[in-house]
Amino acid sequence: MNYILKTLNNRKFILGVWVLLALFLGFKQYHKGSYNNYLIFKHVYLHAVEHLNLYAAYPQEYGDTNHYGPFFSLLVAPFALLPDYLGTLFWQLANTLFLFFAIRQLPLAFKKVNAVYWIVAHELMTALFSFQFNISIAAIIVLTFAFIERGKNFWAAMLIMLGTFVKLYGIVGLAFFFFVKRKWNFILSCFCWALVFFVLPMIFFSPAYILQCYQDWYQSLAEKQQLNASLTSMQDISVMGMARRISGNVYLSNLPFLAGGLLLFALPYLRIKAYSDLNFRLLLLASTLIFTVIFSNSSESPTYIIAFVGVAIWFLVQQRPYQFWQIALFIFALLLTSFSPSDLFPKFVRENYIKPYSLKALPCLVVWLVIIYQMICSKFIQTKPVHAA
Template sequence: MIDKLVILWNKVYSFFRRPFFSDPRTLLGLWTLLPILAGLTKIAAHRHNNFLIFRGVFWHTIQQVSLYDLYPSEYNDHNHYGPFFSLVIAPFALVPDAIGLLLWLVALSLVMYYAVRRLPLEQGKQIFLYWFCAHELLTALQMQQFNIAIAAIIIGAFAAIERKQEVLAAFLIILGTFVKLYGIVGLAFFFFVKRKPRFILALIGWSVVCFVAPMLLSSPDYVLGQYVEWFTRLAAKNSENHFSLMQNISLLGMIRKGSGCATYSDLAVILPGLAVFALPYLRIKQYKHLAFRYAILSATLLFAVLFSTGSESSTYIIALAGVALWYTTSPWKRNGWDIALLVFTFILTSLSPSDLFPRSLRESYVLPYALKALPPTLVWLRLSWELLTKNYTPLPQLQGQQDQAV
């Protein structure tokens, strides 16, 4: 069975290596077209509630009213983004809804496209990531959320550190943190920073800037109050997520929903997960290998999703990017089991929210038990084992090429 899957995979892989499909311009066109199609679909159906919430962050900041109250006459649900988001969304809130939505989705898609292009990664491997994540990108675009930008921020921070652009890396990490907290995982790359004092000072400086910047639209007292409300809302949301059908689609949710137990703390899972995540950092001699650093990037992208109760279907654009990097950046050749795991991830994780996946299976098993998280969890476990045991020294024939990429 595995041998047949490998043969099929090689045929598919060869097909997408044809000049048209492997041309970066084709992928740029695809990643521009997908947000336009998603936006037009949402406009036609009048189903762009999340974007209305985002626009509200800007206008409510101007009006100096709560960012976290319910406004049923404007949109459904609460806002869960930080006060700094008012500046991020401002250009898209100042134009009519339809135009703002289209521009917002195109911007999200192209920001991630550009972040991947900035990686010191062979073009063929970048192209694989674009194709592998394209369907998941469409899923995320349909929800209009910032998760695509979070993937771009984490990848972009890594790329900036590799290019010795510490100030840019610090900005991206702080930006992601002040908008949706996820960006803080970019600190996982701290040990790879060459000029650490410069990086630390940049983190402090950008933190001050991002903290006070929303005051330009309102007032200091208002913004300080909104930061307090933000953390209160996030704490409440964490409790609401535990057994939510469309939230907590994570390793945490898979365990909780599968067991049906509500009495234990998520820390019982998070702390062992943190230990597994941290142990590879003891392998200091491996830091010099780009493949090892890519493996840490992959683990970071996966960990951010699998260990968060706020993970939902659209969050998996972050995890799928981690899976693609796990598959393509190892210095050893991936075997049939790795290919099987990659295909399993694409089918169950990426396709399960779509009409390409059997509806009965989705509604009876995938959604109630958060099974979208299962394949990325298996990838994370395998990746963690590799980080703890494998030698990431480049193969001799790749040594010169990889050194040049660094």
């Protein structure tokens, strides 16, 4: 038993498992011919080189359409230049290692960081099956928090702007603004990095083309919001999606849900004295990771790698010994959110209840509401950050 526990807490062993997951699933999906998302990403660069519309449909090349910003063309370029059999593997590996590195920077004890790795491993697999960039979005949010904790404003600002110019989600890193020391330095860094990411693609492709791309991007995102808000799409696994699909009313507006969600999200900021408590700040990180997903009608099953990192952090900052309801809620989230899309969950329940009603979002919503309650009502004392080794 001691040997098993020692192995599970061996950081090199965990890294080996994550790397094997990335390579195995990349290899498997490539040889199965199931790597459509990677083809979309690859062609963002190839189409930029040819000055084509990045957001038009190209059914002869891939299914669906691109919804990533013009800067993404440069980010994906090193992979797009490789043959697909190599590009797919390196893409999976790069996203996985980035998230592994980001989680390692969390100000948690060594064993708790290891627990985060194991808790999110299955959700990582779900994202790897579809070559998701959301693995790196989760890493960007976590690493932004870690850099702010360590006073590295310049690099935190870089990550926020990177995530924003690639997929907009990165903007949620500004949720940690009130924890920033030297705020004007941070603001200036954000503006500088925004300018860099805005201008850099113009150097490679031309200012006129990139400016047009930004207009096309805005249009594509607006159209995508309309398409996602349906009773049958693979997206809208969100609070709004649950409401629409359970009620059968496709015309339910996002606005009331977003307004209520933002109000609840903002309420803990009133507890200014609690900012000095590490657990309070970690709960805000967990809240941000979950909120980003459950209040977006663009969320699909693999997007939940972002939210489930938040669930793991929430569970691991709870005081020991765990109360029964905390363990029950965590298991509920593990089963319904993480395991439900897989063969580990009964197919009948998955196909007839989980998918049709977007119930993958339900445990994350409950966890998020608990986090908000804890941040508002719990007593917090000042603690010093404990950086993982």
